[in-house]
Amino acid sequence: MWNLLVVDDESIVRMGLRYMLDWEDLGICWKAEAADGKEALRILEEENIHFVMTDIRMPGMDGIELAQKIRHRNPEIQIIFLSSYDTFSYVREALRLGAADYLHKPTMDEDEIADTMQKVISRFKLPSNEPPQRTEEERNEFCLSLLDPFTFPAEPMKLLPELADESYKEGYELAIIRKRCDAVQENEDSEQLRFLSILHLMSKLVAKDWGGLVFHRNFREMIWIAPVRSLTGDGDMPSYLNGLRQKVLELLNVRLIFACGSSACRDISSLPGAYMSALLRFPRNEQSDSFIVRRAKEYVDRHLLDDVTLAKVGESIHVSPGYLSRIFLKEIGENFSDYIIRNKMEIAQKMLRETSRKVYEIAADLGYSNPYYFSKLFKDRTGLTPLEYRNQ
Structure with missing residues (x-):
């Protein structure tokens, strides 16, 4: 299986690419990803990479400089460039460096990416001594086998050698x-995609801060x-997970709940007991909001583009604004006003990405008569002005 490294400074682009198509069906293992050229070079020193898919314009070391260094160190690695810029100078430099292909981010789709990768693969043969790579599904099944005494493997370290670290x-x-489970219900495909996005983000954050294996059950x-x-x-793990939960809420607008095993396992064979302990400690009463808050959220979701106030919501569900x-x-x-602003800013980001409406028009659509106030709220939430966000 071919190993792929994806390099882009926008995490949403990396996440979109990861789940845009089934890489394993193409014979490709999504081996690693990086946010800039320096991180990519560090990964290339540690991993056996065959293909690098990289953005051209990135802060620090950009894609062109990264490609130059790759060509110098390992000319056999195939490079596919991604860019929002279609000016001839970038294309010419990419081709001069021997790019395998060039994809235009605003217009590329699943079929174009798959065709590009198949063309690149068709030019080369995987070395016969290359060890087989496990698929993500196989790895996930191995991890799940550690949680049940009836499926626990005889030699777990052979299946998952990273646990012997x-x-x-x-x-x-x-x-x-x-x-x-209190979120608005989505269809099965959307639910699975949302879950995979959470899983991917959790895996990245955990690998950076703590280490370990993150996998899923169904x-x-x-x-x-x-x-x-x-x-x-x-x-400690509970404190760290509380911080992680807040990050996921901010980045993906998803609330998580968690439970830890009652104590650390000295031996890997104790993991089934730790899993059962965590299940028994799971906070069942946090699985949904109270009926009043659920009704309040439903009202807000229906009237988000209107002038939603705490008083109006309270009146609609017959409770006092203070309570x-x-x-x-x-x-x-989070407090009521922050909940409103966060959801409105998410709609604003979508409109900036997918429409050509003016900033003041988007502000008005979201109920902000003052576009400067809207821009301030947007920057407070995203770190960018609306125009900077649209043009990035």
């Missing part, structure tokens, strides 16, 4: 993470098997 010398921790729950200590050697404000903060984890 020195970082596990003090033992193993286990946590179960689920998406709250696209319904994530399981994290981790060393007792983080990469920095401090913190609604208190239980909303307690159950949702």
